[in-house]
Amino acid sequence: MDADLTLDIRNLQTHFTADPGVSKAVDGVSFAVRRNETLAVVGESGSGKSVTSLSAMRLIPTPPGIIAGGEILFRGRDGQVRDLARLSERAMRSVRGNEIGMIFQEPMTSLNPVYTVGDQIGEALRYHQGLDRRAARAEALAMLKKVGIPAAERRLDEYPHQMSGGMRQRVMIAMALACRPTLLIADEPTTALDVTIQAQILDLMRRLQEETGTSILFITHNLGVVAEVAHRVVVMYAGRIVEEGDVRSLLKSPKHPYTRGLLACMPHLGQRRGDGGRLYAIPGSVPSPVNRPAGCTFAPRCALAEPACLAAEPVLEPVGPDHSARCRRWRDVQ
Amino acid sequence: MSAVTATEQPLLSVRNLEKRFPVRGGLLQRPVGWVKAVDDLSFDLNRGEVLGLVGESGSGKTTAGRSILRLIEPTGGSIRFNGQEIIGLPTAEMRAQRRRMQIVFQDPYASLDPRQRVRDVIGEALVIHNIGTRADRRDRIAALLEKVGLTADAMDRFPHEFSGGQRQRIGIARALAVEPDFIVADEPVSALDVSVQAQVVNLLGDLQRELGLAVLFIAHDLAVVRYISDRVAVMYLGRLMEIAPSDSLYERPRHPYTMALLSAAPDPDPDAPKTRMLLDGDVPSPMNPPSGCVFRTRCPFALPACAEPEARTLREVAPGHSVACIRDDVGAGMATRA
Ligand SMILES: Nc1ncnc2c1ncn2[C@@H]1O[C@H](COP(=O)(O)OP(=O)(O)OP(=O)(O)O)[C@@H](O)[C@H]1O
Numbered sequence: 001m002d003a004d005l006t007l008d009i010r011n012l013q014t015h016f017t018a019d020p021g022v023s024k025a026v027d028g029v030s031f032a033v034r035r036n037e038t039l040a041v042v043g044e045s046g047s048g049k050s051v052t053s054l055s056a057m058r059l060i061p062t063p064p065g066i067i068a069g070g071e072i073l074f075r076g077r078d079g080q081v082r083d084l085a086r087l088s089e090r091a092m093r094s095v096r097g098n099e100i101g102m103i104f105q106e107p108m109t110s111l112n113p114v115y116t117v118g119d120q121i122g123e124a125l126r127y128h129q130g131l132d133r134r135a136a137r138a139e140a141l142a143m144l145k146k147v148g149i150p151a152a153e154r155r156l157d158e159y160p161h162q163m164s165g166g167m168r169q170r171v172m173i174a175m176a177l178a179c180r181p182t183l184l185i186a187d188e189p190t191t192a193l194d195v196t197i198q199a200q201i202l203d204l205m206r207r208l209q210e211e212t213g214t215s216i217l218f219i220t221h222n223l224g225v226v227a228e229v230a231h232r233v234v235v236m237y238a239g240r241i242v243e244e245g246d247v248r249s250l251l252k253s254p255k256h257p258y259t260r261g262l263l264a265c266m267p268h269l270g271q272r273r274g275d276g277g278r279l280y281a282i283p284g285s286v287p288s289p290v291n292r293p294a295g296c297t298f299a300p301r302c303a304l305a306e307p308a309c310l311a312a313e314p315v316l317e318p319v320g321p322d323h324s325a326r327c328r329r330w331r332d333v334q
Numbered sequence: 335m336s337a338v339t340a341t342e343q344p345l346l347s348v349r350n351l352e353k354r355f356p357v358r359g360g361l362l363q364r365p366v367g368w369v370k371a372v373d374d375l376s377f378d379l380n381r382g383e384v385l386g387l388v389g390e391s392g393s394g395k396t397t398a399g400r401s402i403l404r405l406i407e408p409t410g411g412s413i414r415f416n417g418q419e420i421i422g423l424p425t426a427e428m429r430a431q432r433r434r435m436q437i438v439f440q441d442p443y444a445s446l447d448p449r450q451r452v453r454d455v456i457g458e459a460l461v462i463h464n465i466g467t468r469a470d471r472r473d474r475i476a477a478l479l480e481k482v483g484l485t486a487d488a489m490d491r492f493p494h495e496f497s498g499g500q501r502q503r504i505g506i507a508r509a510l511a512v513e514p515d516f517i518v519a520d521e522p523v524s525a526l527d528v529s530v531q532a533q534v535v536n537l538l539g540d541l542q543r544e545l546g547l548a549v550l551f552i553a554h555d556l557a558v559v560r561y562i563s564d565r566v567a568v569m570y571l572g573r574l575m576e577i578a579p580s581d582s583l584y585e586r587p588r589h590p591y592t593m594a595l596l597s598a599a600p601d602p603d604p605d606a607p608k609t610r611m612l613l614d615g616d617v618p619s620p621m622n623p624p625s626g627c628v629f630r631t632r633c634p635f636a637l638p639a640c641a642e643p644e645a646r647t648l649r650e651v652a653p654g655h656s657v658a659c660i661r662d663d664v665g666a667g668m669a670t671r672a
């Protein structure tokens with residue numbers, strides 16, 4: 001794998017046993033995250049974003065789930081590349097929360113309600129970095145200050161429930177970054193927050209990345225957030241990547257009808273109320289992961305679909321520098 | 335509203351609406367204080383008009399919407415609907431009014447009874463209000479389902495057999511069954527994916543125009559709110575900060591909180607002007623709101639005078655545009671999005 005890559009996922013297959021059949025939640029996904037880079041994964045509910053990130057951390061519940069194929073190549077702090085898909089659970093434990101930090105949508109589900117935030121941040125430092133109690137506490141305090149928590153000395157001894165949603169998310173970030181991971185995986189980290197708090201958290205993540213150079217895999221369904229944080233973007237639809245590119249060209253000139261549709265669906269802030277006007281809407285809904293259509297999975301909802309689209313699945317082909325799309329008719333997408 | 339003339343009486347007039355909740359604590363769960371979830375809220379809504387309501391989580395939007403329908407009992411103020419005061423109205427008379435006012439909820443999953451067939455979900459209100467014979471009702475339900483973009487055979491199915499967007503359509507059909515003049519739509523599209531959100535926003539817009547509905551549209555997404563609303567109201571900690579015609583509010587916001595909200599809204603256009611106005615800190619506890627202007631602990635423009643009671647006054651700064659801020663000199667520096 002290239003020397004400037006932190007994570008290189010190749011042809012990942014993550015499946016769940018369903019009744020009846022198999023749900024191919026992630027069905028042949030490949031992408032890479034470079035050093036110093038934020039890669040956003042976007043897509044609608046059920047497209048496989050969380051299953052992708054959980055696979056990378058090997059947190060897929062088995063059964064019913066299984067990583068059925070592919071490689072998850074990760075470069076550790078020591079420069080060595082390992083395939084996380086095949087790592088033992090024991091070895092994985094020294095990767096999670098140490099070399100790979102994680103932030104989830106709901107901080108309350110990942111923070112332990114019965115420990116103070118200082119103890120929780122310190123715990124990771126003691127376990128992974130072998131710090132003693134005092135050193136861990138001092139480091140936890142420094143992290144709380146770094147993520148902008150006011151009165152950090154006092155907050156150190158507080159419990160998660162004593163904090164607001166925005167503050168808990170800051171604590172999560174402090175915890176995720178405490179061991180100086182090379183990769184941070186953030187799954188919808190601001191979705192549950194108000195826009196003014198979201199803006200604070202995104203700003204914080206940007207600043208910390210500039211400072212630490214951590215690679216970020218940022219999962220979101222919000223294209224506005226993508227424009228705020230990402231360098232590159234992967235668009236998922238029904239367990240597959242349908243478009244990938246640098247954030248500018250992807251948002252400015254999307255080449256897959258689905259990405260184009262997602263952007264067209266959203267009214268923008270400068271858009272006045274058009275009497276009688278209508279928003280563009282993508283007809284239909286996402287196909288079931290157990291029973292996907294043959295050929296292009298987007299065909300049943302696509303205005304550009306032609307018979308050839310149903311015959312075989314299009315390949316992800318280059319459509320510009322650092323930009324590719326999985327559509328036979330990408331040249332016709334305006 | 336200055337536009338309201340004697341012939342054009344507003345459909346809904348809310349004055350000084352207040353809803354306090356007791357906060358309980360300790361072993362005995364005694365009241366230890368109060369939250370003023372809605373405090374001194376006043377506005378008018380005309381027939382066929384859409385008023386958007388935005389504000390941070392916990393600012394009192396849902397409480398306001400439910401108090402206006404008396405789904406929860408307000409603790410003060412006045413609500414005139416169709417010219418009649420509805421606070422304190424006895425049950426029988428309230429029922430007659432309730433037929434004219436309905437609600438659509440945020441969560442299409444939680445707001446429908448899973449054991450009821452769609453036919454009964456929608457028909458329940460018709461039965462309660464004694465509308466039509468059995469056969470009439472069936473036809474009416476079929477027509478409603480078609481109006482919201484479903485087919486009549488949906489009638490015999492259960493809510494779990496539908497997608498989120500379809501369930502929200504069922505929720506809308508249920509609200510429209512009794513032919514209301516006014517609906518409160520409490521985050522009707524927040525739980526939906528953007529592609530489905532657009533379908534439901536279009537549907538709501540079409541129905542609103544076609545039926546001349548007045549709507550209180552509560553949402554987080556400022557772009558969606560602008561798209562659907564004639565006017566927009568902004569709440570913070572239970573109080574109204576600003577209310578104005580949509581274009582006026584989005585292009586010439588006058589309240590620092592509105593400016594902060596607009597500048598924080600993420601925009602998918604990488605070339606959109608990024609004038610960030612990052613607010614410090616968090617929303618204060620609603621049990622213990624700041625004196626004077628409730629926004630002052632986070633306001634970058636706060637002055638000592640903002641702590642005085644006068645800073646709470648809502649004043650009209652342009653036709654139909656009112657703002658609760660003592661300063662007139664903060665709007666100029668803010669880039670707006672026209
Ligand atoms: N534990 C599980 N058991 C069975 N199926 C699962 C499980 N977790 C996820 N899936 C399925 O995998 C598919 C992808 O789900 P995933 O959670 O990755 O979606 P997502 O893109 O993160 O969506 P959202 O935006 O709603 O978070 C879905 O069809 C989901 O039902």
Ligand SMILES: Nc1ncnc2c1ncn2[C@@H]1O[C@H](COP(=O)(O)OP(=O)(O)OP(=O)(O)O)[C@@H](O)[C@H]1O
Pocket residue numbers: 355356369370371389390391392393394395396397398620
């Ligand atoms: N039944 C209740 N008992 C006590 N407090 C309540 C109750 N309902 C709401 N509150 C409080 O009233 C305030 C306003 O809540 P409300 O749900 O109206 O806010 P909202 O603006 O709708 O927020 P969101 O955007 O999160 O839906 C909050 O502080 C909330 O905790």
Ligand code: SF4
Pocket residue numbers: 256257258296297298299300302303304305306309314326327328329330
């Ligand atoms: S391959 Fe065909 S059906 Fe698929 S997105 Fe492109 S045009 Fe549409």
Ligand code: SF4
Pocket residue numbers: 589590591627628629630631633634635636637640645658659660661
């Ligand atoms: S009254 Fe004062 S504190 Fe309140 S918004 Fe205006 S300037 Fe800010």
Ligand SMILES: [Mg+2]
Pocket residue numbers: 049050051
């Ligand atoms: Mg997810």
Ligand SMILES: [Mg+2]
Pocket residue numbers: 395396397
């Ligand atoms: Mg609410």
